[in-house]
Amino acid sequence: MQDGNATAISADEKISGSREKGLNRVLEILEFLHTTQRAIGIGDLAKGVNAPRSTTYTLVRSLVDAGLLELESDGNRVYFGKKLYLYGMDYVRGNDLLRRGRQEVDNLSRETGETSELCMLQSGRYTIVHASPGTRPFRISSATGLQIPLPWTASGRLLLAGLDRAEIEAMVSDDDLVLPDGRKLRLDDFVTDIAKAQVAGYCVTSGLVDAYTKCLAAPVFSAPGKVEATMCLVVPIDTSEERTGKLIGLLRDRAARLSTAG
Amino acid sequence: MQDGNATAISADEKISGSREKGLNRVLEILEFLHTTQRAIGIGDLAKGVNAPRSTTYTLVRSLVDAGLLELESDGNRVYFGKKLYLYGMDYVRGNDLLRRGRQEVDNLSRETGETSELCMLQSGRYTIVHASPGTRPFRISSATGLQIPLPWTASGRLLLAGLDRAEIEAMVSDDDLVLPDGRKLRLDDFVTDIAKAQVAGYCVTSGLVDAYTKCLAAPVFSAPGKVEATMCLVVPIDTSEERTGKLIGLLRDRAARLSTAG
DNA sequence: TACACTCGTCTCTTGTAAGAGACAAAATCA
DNA sequence: TGATTTTGTCTCTTACAAGAGACGAGTGTA
Numbered sequence A, B: 001m002q003d004g005n006a007t008a009i010s011a012d013e014k015i016s017g018s019r020e021k022g023l024n025r026v027l028e029i030l031e032f033l034h035t036t037q038r039a040i041g042i043g044d045l046a047k048g049v050n051a052p053r054s055t056t057y058t059l060v061r062s063l064v065d066a067g068l069l070e071l072e073s074d075g076n077r078v079y080f081g082k083k084l085y086l087y088g089m090d091y092v093r094g095n096d097l098l099r100r101g102r103q104e105v106d107n108l109s110r111e112t113g114e115t116s117e118l119c120m121l122q123s124g125r126y127t128i129v130h131a132s133p134g135t136r137p138f139r140i141s142s143a144t145g146l147q148i149p150l151p152w153t154a155s156g157r158l159l160l161a162g163l164d165r166a167e168i169e170a171m172v173s174d175d176d177l178v179l180p181d182g183r184k185l186r187l188d189d190f191v192t193d194i195a196k197a198q199v200a201g202y203c204v205t206s207g208l209v210d211a212y213t214k215c216l217a218a219p220v221f222s223a224p225g226k227v228e229a230t231m232c233l234v235v236p237i238d239t240s241e242e243r244t245g246k247l248i249g250l251l252r253d254r255a256a257r258l259s260t261a262g
Numbered sequence C: 001t002a003c004a005c006t007c008g009t010c011t012c013t014t015g016t017a018a019g020a021g022a023c024a025a026a027a028t029c030a
Numbered sequence D: 001t002g003a004t005t006t007t008g009t010c011t012c013t014t015a016c017a018a019g020a021g022a023c024g025a026g027t028g029t030a
Helices: A022-036 A040-051 A053-066 A082-093 A098-112 A154-161 A165-171 A187-200 A241-258 B022-035 B040-047 B053-067 B082-093 B096-112 B155-157 B165-170 B189-199 B243-257
Strands: A069-071 A077-080 A113-124 A127-133 A203-206 A212-224 A227-237 B069-070 B077-080 B115-122 B123-132 B203-206 B211-224 B228-234
Touching: A022 A040, A022 A053, A022 A077, A022 B053, A022 B082, A040 A077, A053 A069, A053 A077, A053 B022, A053 B243, A069 A241, A077 A203, A077 A227, A077 B082, A077 B123, A082 A098, A082 B022, A082 B077, A082 B082, A082 B115, A082 B123, A098 A113, A098 A127, A098 A212, A098 A227, A098 A241, A113 A154, A113 B082, A127 A154, A127 B082, A154 A187, A154 A203, A154 A212, A154 A227, A165 A187, A187 A203, A203 B203, A227 B189, B022 B040, B022 B053, B022 B077, B040 B053, B040 B228, B053 B069, B082 B096, B096 B115, B096 B123, B096 B211, B096 B228, B115 B155, B123 B155, B155 B189, B155 B203, B155 B211, B155 B228, B165 B189, B211 B243, B228 B243
Parallel strands: none
Antiparallel strands: A069 A077, A113 A127, A113 A227, A203 A212, A212 A227, B069 B077, B115 B123, B115 B228, B203 B211, B211 B228
């Protein structure tokens, strides 16, 4: 590997400088569309992923031809295509946990009236894989596919169970430890929380992501000790001790049901 | 463009001969996994898409890192990953027709007890986008994402409404005209069927894909005259005239509901 | 114990795709 | 109306990714 003068570029960092592999550009395009959540013009897309226009046109054409993207009716904006939906359904079909998990989450939110979610680690980040809104007049909603820093959530504390301090440290950035309201979490406290959650078999956080919600979470195991996902309920922060206790019981029961060999 | 001796390669045909663009290889990989519907070893994958092993390893690694593919627990087989599921859900969210269509299909099959499907054209092929199995003891099931030659289906006749003969001819290959039982459809008959279906506003086919089912389909319009999708019921071939008529009525009603500005 | 596999990783070469940029047409603005 | 930006397409160059192939470690089988 000739280094030349291109030092200071720490191996894993992508400097969007020079020539980029087409595939990587495509991955960035998909990720970008996932964050915008709406169709976008190709020119803007190029700007957004910070790629040359000509390249972007070529790539988008390939993707549209393949059906991964679709041109909107107005003809010059693009968004995800049917093929991605089909592949996604294939994933669901091949994935028992997800299939059953979606079901359980839907049931749970219907039974309790609270917002319920299935969460997993997705490339090192906390991800809401499926969510079902509650029936409250002002419901606390959260979008599928949303990615949130691990330390902000109850589920995050469960998903990292079993990892040692170094591994945990590697998975959370400094920014992740800063809560939405500006408070800064100490890494040590977070590590302690994780250990506590692991022995308790559930986790509750209050007013972390926002001031008026409480988050209840229970682990789903794919093997003894290995947390594959969590089920979680988002409830108003003033929910009574008694009701909270009942909900946690229910939640743990359902999560256990999802665990393999359960 | 130096031709050399590499003639006989008609422009749009891909000769999997020489160096292939990485992105294309990836698209082939995804398509291959979609057809196998199961996790597969990387070596076999390379054979399956007929790509060099070293290249395949590289690409798969990228895709796994990006979360589009996932390694199975056994560590050396791959299948679709969570990211594709998330992108797929984004597609659903951004696509009113699909979202509402899934709902209607589920309702319809619950109400009638018959297998119900939402179908669309996907890069020139008939595709079952969402299916809900009926409640019969021996239910006629069909998998989401399945692609079937247009002439085999009632929906196919509706989806091609409005196209002229040349366009239709371009969309069906010779093989497509051969039914599963070996009978060969005449293109002219197919074209006539399409015209008939268009004026009727629905289509019924009997014993085409197999000997014991009848297929009822109604068009979903995205604009006057433009068929965007079809809803369809798969029923036993011996369903009475009366019940068939009722079902068609119901089907047309629901399909109309889905049509924009309807 | 040899033989014939497949697996995952690495190195080196060269064909080619990413990108810069020019262009006409369309759209937007003043 | 002309001025300015955006859009979609095209051409040409060269940096670099696709691919051939070698390698050592694992796995089976005779």
